[in-house]
Amino acid sequence: MRKALLLAGVVALLLVCSVVPALAQENQSGEEGRLRERLQERWEFLQQRIELIIARFNNNQQRHQKVYEQVRSAVSEFLEKMKAKGYDVSKLEQDLATWEQMFEKFAQDYAAFIQKLEEIAALSPEQAQGSFYSLLREARQLLRVVRQDAMDIRLFYQQTIRADIQELRNQLPESV
């Protein structure tokens, strides 16, 4: 009788020992699943924000490009007309070429910046865990370059192109 009781006790102990870890493991995997799901949701939200930011930047870039093309074309037309009238436009010609290079630099730097943002948006949640912040740092650095390009273009207009046009204007007669 005692033997049977002892045996039953051992069997019960073995059962408890095997069931408890199994239950704990099940609980743990359930928690991991929920965590993964939350991570996925959070990443999808972040991806949507990045795509929205890309759209906003693209809109700004298109406005800038449009204006740059508009002013470049007007200055070029002014230059040609003044040249046809026999004025010395060599200084403006040279500065316009420098300005055009600035427009090109702006376009190239902007493309590199947007490519970086698109690279971030295309990450999987697992990849994002490892490289999101380092890529974001790079994107921020590239954005600073784009902003500086836009500032350089603006300053070059104000300090150089405008002064060149003003200089040629002063050579024109007051009225015809």
Added chain:
Amino acid sequence: MERKRIRRAMTVGMASLVLLAFSLLAASCSKEEGGKEPAPSTGEEIQVEVGKRSDVDSLLRDLDQAMDSVSPEDFSDAQLEDSALGL
């Protein structure tokens, strides 16, 4: 009698609310319109005449307006800050 008075008060209240909503809507629309004045020449070709000084003055005005219609701040750091990303 009492019910009539309540109904009239409710009608007046509703009408006031509708008027308030319309005035708020109108105020927000006019604010939006006045927010950022677009350059008159944006998107169009700038006219270039070189007959006399006033022609070039006019050209410079158009160029200034076009250049002022865009800002380097369109690419400010703030747009990629943690708060902008919702982090």
